[in-house]
Amino acid sequence: MIKFSAPQPIFHCAILSLLFLGMFGSFPQEAFCQNTDDAPQGVSIERAALTLIAPDRFRxxxxxxxLRTLSIVTPMDGVVRDVFVKVGDSIQEQMEVIRLDSQVFAMELKRAQAVHEVAKIALAQATEPKAKQLLEAKLNVAKIELELAAFRSEQTILRTNLTGTVTELSVAPGQFVRAGDLLARVVDxxxxxxxxxxxxxxxxxxxxxxxxxxxxxxxxxxxxxxxxxxxxxxxxxxxxxxxxxxxxxxxxxxxxxxxxxxxSNMVPKFPVAEIQILALKTDTETPDSERMVQVIRDGFVRTIPVQVLGQVGQTHIFVSGRFSPNDELIVSSSQTLEDGSWVRPMHLETEAPKTPSRTPSPAPAPRTGF
Missing domain, CATH: 2.40.30.170 (Efflux pump adaptor protein, beta barrel domain)
Structure with missing residues (x-):
């Protein structure tokens, strides 16, 4: 059993540093001391090494x-005549956003209107039944062509079917676009x-x-x-x-x-370690009962808040915290260890350092002269 002590009464004793880890190669339950009234008292502590996993692999x-996004695309080839919005604008449903050049479609609409009017007049002047039947069919064709011309003319006006904000605008007046090109995007x-x-x-x-x-x-x-x-x-x-x-x-x-x-509580921000559930502590003084563990770092006891992740079997659990590569986990201790306590092996207090003995060198043999 290895003894430890604290140089000052306010410090508690704890486990061996990494030097002792290298010397003994394992983590047995060992004796430590807490200095009260200048008299060291034994403290039993169980410790374990930490194997850390970098959080980058889980981020x-x-x-x-x-939830709703509207992409405004052009239904036909044409030239952009007007753009009525800019990025960041708030727009209402059915608001006109972009208009294409409609001169050709406007002329086609006028021609379809004229053809439709001629067909109506011809039907009104017909007297023979067979002629009326033929002219009625022509009038129906003219009506359909008029509706088609009106529809194509309306397609040059691009409106939004969503009330929201313009987040993308990829055209400018005078730009030639092809059917299917993305012109703007609106989100709710x-x-x-x-x-x-x-x-x-x-x-x-x-x-x-x-x-x-x-x-x-x-x-x-x-x-x-x-x-x-x-x-x-x-x-x-x-x-x-x-x-x-x-x-x-x-x-x-x-x-x-x-x-x-x-x-997300499932995505760790700090290094991850698999620890014994026994080492996990709860700070009952905080509203959310913060979980924490204690480690030995550079000869001092450190209390580290941790994020609890998934459980491994009945005895171990994954946690994430501000661990350092050389930390040793305090699994349990017979007495409360305060954060910031300085620890060192107890035998350094009770044993004087041994000075290696020196054996007198034998006197040199007399040299024989010639």
Whole structure:
């Protein structure tokens, strides 16, 4: 059993540093001391090494997106005559956004109107039954051609079917466009959604859950539970059953906007370690009962708040916290260890350093002269 002591009464003793880890190669339960009234007392501590996993392999960019998006494309080849909006404008449903050059279509419409009028006059002047029947058919054809010309002329006026905000505009007056080209994009900022990783058994469709969007908290409704997205697959190492939760956020008050970052409790921000559940502690003084662990770092006891991830069997759990590569986990101790306590091996207090003995060198043999 190795003894430890603290140089000052306010410090508690704890486990060996990494030097002793290298000397003994294991982490047995050892004796430590807490210096009270200048008399060292034994403290029993169990420690364990930490194997850290970098959080980069689990990070996934999450952001809110508009639930409804409208892409405005041109239905025909033509030249842009007018653009009535700019990026960032708020527009109403059926508002005119862009107009194409309509001179050709306007002339076609006038011609169709004239043909239709001629057909009407011819039918009115016909007297023979057979002639009337033929002229009625011609009038129907003229009517259809008039409707088609009017429709094509109307297609030069591009309107929005969505009340929202213009987020993209890719044309200018005088620009030639082809049928199918994207001219503008409009989004509805009042209804947003995000797809985040979730544990399948801990979420339910139709329920309302809290969601952290940057520095604010929103109430989101679970719209669907879907298979995990490919970018969520690394999280399978930390959780048993990973799914994708599609959440809908009401933002009619304008609190949130598309593109804002979302924070997920399943995506660790700091290094990840697998620890014994016994080492996990709860700070009952905080409103949310913050979880934490204690480690030995450079000879000092450090208390580290941690994010609890998935459980591994009955005895271990994954946590994420501000760990350092040389940290040693304090699994348990017989006495409370205060954060910041300085520790060192107890035998350094009770044993004097040994000075290696020196054996007198034998006297040199006399040299014989010649």
């Amino acid at each position: 996934v960019p999450l952001e809110v997106s508009p 900022p009042t209804q947003l959604y995000v797809q985040i990783p979730a544990e399948r058994g801990n979420i339910e469709v139709g329920k309302t859950v809290p969601l952290t969007i940057e520095d604010q908290t929103a109430e989101a409704t679970v719209e669907a539970i879907l298979p995990p997205l490919p970018e969520f697959n690394p999280l399978r190492e930390l959780f048993i059953s990973v799914a994708t939760a599609r959440l809908v956020i009401d933002s009619k008050d304008g609190r949130f906007t598309p593109g804002q970052a979302v924070v």
